[in-house]
Each structure stands twice: as structure tokens, then as C-alpha cells.
Amino acid sequence: MAEDAGFEPGARGVMDYPEHERTYGRFLGLVKYGTIVVVAILVFMLMYFIAAAGVITSFLSALVFGGVASFLMATGDQKSMKH
Known part of the structure; x- marks a missing residue:
């Protein structure tokens, strides 16, 4: 049979918001500059x-x-990324 996975399947973890924002920023940069290329x-x-x-x-x-x-695009970042 299957062994114990070591975690609760329905439990929610803590989200790392700074890492999420860095990943999102890199994704936006890739999309913007990839489109320019x-x-x-x-x-x-x-x-x-x-x-x-x-x-x-x-x-x-x-x-x-x-x-x-x-x-x-770079000058637009300075205005649009301020929340």
C-alpha cells in the first residue's frame, strides 16, 4: 500500500509573498521584452x-x-508599479 506522504493533503501552507512578487515581476519583464524582441x-x-x-x-x-x-517600457514601469 501507499506510505504516509508526510503532509496533510487539505492543509494550507503559508504563501511567500516577496517571492511571489519577484516571480511576477520577472514574468512581466520576460513578456514585455520578449514581445519587443x-x-x-x-x-x-x-x-x-x-x-x-x-x-x-x-x-x-x-x-x-x-x-x-x-x-x-522602462519609463512605464516607474509609474505603473507604484501601489
């Missing part, structure tokens, strides 16, 4: 394949977009 890749592909702008111009366009979007 994906859209920057799409900007590169748009400029290179559709606009025929060349590799260097396409790369610079994606880099400028990524920089501006990262700056805007």
Missing part, C-alpha cells in the same frame, strides 16, 4: 523583404525600434 524581428523582416531596404538599414530600423520600445 519578436516585434523587432518582424520590423527587420518587413524592411528587408517587403521594403527592400537592405540588411544594414533593416537591422538599424529593428535596433531603433527595440531601443525606443525598451525605453518606453
Whole structure:
């Protein structure tokens, strides 16, 4: 038969709120900056394949977009994370 698990199945544990907030903050950062990277890749592909702008111009366009979007996201964090 099954052995004793060593814990009560219905018991509630204590939640570690600081760890929860750190994990949530990291998740939000991953989503925000991951989205910026994906859209920057799409900007590169748009400029290179559709606009025929060349590799260097396409790369610079994606880099400028990524920089501006990262700056805007970072300044938004200062305002939105104050509770």
C-alpha cells in the first residue's frame, strides 16, 4: 500500500509573498521584452523583404525600434508599479 506522504493533503501552507512578487515581476519583464524582441524581428523582416531596404538599414530600423520600445517600457514601469 501507499506510505504516509508526510503532509496533510487539505492543509494550507503559508504563501511567500516577496517571492511571489519577484516571480511576477520577472514574468512581466520576460513578456514585455520578449514581445519587443519578436516585434523587432518582424520590423527587420518587413524592411528587408517587403521594403527592400537592405540588411544594414533593416537591422538599424529593428535596433531603433527595440531601443525606443525598451525605453518606453522602462519609463512605464516607474509609474505603473507604484501601489
